[in-house]
Amino acid sequence: MVRSSIITQLSSSTGSLYIMVGHKTARTVKIYLSPFSPSVHLMSIIAIMNQNNDMETVQMIEWIRQAQQGDADAYGKLIGIYQDCFYRVARSRLHNDEDAADAIQEMLLTGWEKCSTLKEPKYFKTWMIRILINKCNNILRKNRPLESLDHIPEPCAENMEDNIMFQAMIQELSEKNRIVMALYYGDSYTIREISQILEISEDAVKNRLSRGRKEVLKFL
Numbered sequence: 001m002v003r004s005s006i007i008t009q010l011s012s013s014t015g016s017l018y019i020m021v022g023h024k025t026a027r028t029v030k031i032y033l034s035p036f037s038p039s040v041h042l043m044s045i046i047a048i049m050n051q052n053n054d055m056e057t058v059q060m061i062e063w064i065r066q067a068q069q070g071d072a073d074a075y076g077k078l079i080g081i082y083q084d085c086f087y088r089v090a091r092s093r094l095h096n097d098e099d100a101a102d103a104i105q106e107m108l109l110t111g112w113e114k115c116s117t118l119k120e121p122k123y124f125k126t127w128m129i130r131i132l133i134n135k136c137n138n139i140l141r142k143n144r145p146l147e148s149l150d151h152i153p154e155p156c157a158e159n160m161e162d163n164i165m166f167q168a169m170i171q172e173l174s175e176k177n178r179i180v181m182a183l184y185y186g187d188s189y190t191i192r193e194i195s196q197i198l199e200i201s202e203d204a205v206k207n208r209l210s211r212g213r214k215e216v217l218k219f220l
Contacts, residue, residue, distance in 0.1 A: 057122070060078075060081075060121075060124075061121045061122060062074075063075075063077050063078050064078065064115070064118070064121035064124045065121055067112075067115050068115050068116045068118065068121075069116075075111075075112055075115070078124065079108065082125055082128065084199075085125070085129070085197065085198065085199075086104055086107065086128070086129070086132055087100065087104065088196060088197040088198075088199075089129055089132055089133065089136075089197050090103045090104050090107075090132060090135075090136055092189070092193055092196065092197055093133065093136040093137075093140070094136055094139060094140070099136075099139050099143075102135075102139060103132060103135040103136045103139055104132065104135075106135040106138075107128065107131050107132040107135050110131050110135070111127075111128050111131055114131075122175065123171070123175070123178075125175070125179070126175065126178055126179050126182065129179065129182070129183075130182065133187050169216050169219050170182055170185075170186065172215070172219065173212055173215050173216070174211075174215070176208055177208050177209075177211050177212035177215060178212070179198065180194055180198070180205055180208040180209055180212060181208075181209065181212040181213075181216075183197065184205075184209055191205045191206060191209075
């Protein structure tokens with residue numbers, strides 16, 4: 001199946017991000033960053049608003065599978081559910097709304113284009129967060145002053161192997177523990193930052209890290 005292209009437009013004057021997913025008959029996914037709210041948030045006009053985050057897993061997986069088949073409505077619903085989490089991740093990483101909007105825009109594009117490659121639908125949220133963090137890191141690198149190549153060390157093969165092993169083990173963890181472990185060990189977020197991103201207590205973060213470590217030990 002040939003996936004339709006996505007057309008995006010970011011309005012700097014209104015802070016609006018328009019994302020048209022699919023062909024002319026597909027609904028438009030419109031997400032905007034509100035410049036009038038003290039706590040800027042994401043919204044989707046085709047998402048189910050005020051959606052219960054504890055929605056049945058069966059329904060979630062069904063939407064993910066539909067999105068993988070090119071269903072723009074299903075993709076919009078998923079984005080609507082996770083929109084606040086995505087914004088918190090981008091904002092905590094980049095510290096300004098304009099860069100956060102750029103990172104989220106790139107994540108949405110990549111997520112739509114690549115979602116058909118996701119083998120395990122239950123990992124959708126973690127997968128999207130990883131994409132978003134990569135986009136944030138790209139922006140940080142672009143904004144960082146250029147460094148002389150003479151001062152950039154060669155990557156350590158041992159570290160690369162350790163990272164590959166870590167990523168493989170992380171994928172085997174339960175959903176809740178996997179996200180916390182990836183943010184803490186993979187992306188160096190603090191317990192407090194993870195607490196704010198996921199909207200859970202710091203004790204809950206610590207408990208999930210503890211359980212995640214125990215799960216990892218089973219693979220060693």
